[in-house]
Amino acid sequence: MDHEQLLHLGRALRLLGEHGDALTRDTPREKLLEIRTDINRALDLVDRLTGPRPLTDCPQHPYGAVDEDAPDRCLICQTHRRRAEERRKREMGWTPTR
Numbered sequence: 001m002d003h004e005q006l007l008h009l010g011r012a013l014r015l016l017g018e019h020g021d022a023l024t025r026d027t028p029r030e031k032l033l034e035i036r037t038d039i040n041r042a043l044d045l046v047d048r049l050t051g052p053r054p055l056t057d058c059p060q061h062p063y064g065a066v067d068e069d070a071p072d073r074c075l076i077c078q079t080h081r082r083r084a085e086e087r088r089k090r091e092m093g094w095t096p097t098r
């Protein structure tokens with residue numbers, strides 16, 4: 001892990017901590033917007049350390065195709081689940097009921 005970037009991230013996070021300590025009911029909107037900028041800077045630093053952001057929540061296919069309707073946003077796993085479901089329904093249909 002890049003030592004220099006890690007130091008940057010540490011500084012950014014400590015700054016956010018200071019913002020947190022300084023928060024009061026009278027904190028002006030401008031200050032909150034400044035905090036927002038500093039949060040985004042910290043997120044950018046985290047992204048630089050972790051590499052590209054995963055596209056899905058699937059641990060097996062983090063950079064696979066996205067299906068917004070899937071619980072883990074993974075099209076590959078969702079396709080497997082749909083096929084399994086169809087197979088299950090078909091098999092149930094074939095099972096004679098008495």
Ligand SMILES: [Zn+2]
Nearest residue numbers: 058061074077
């Ligand atoms: Zn998947």
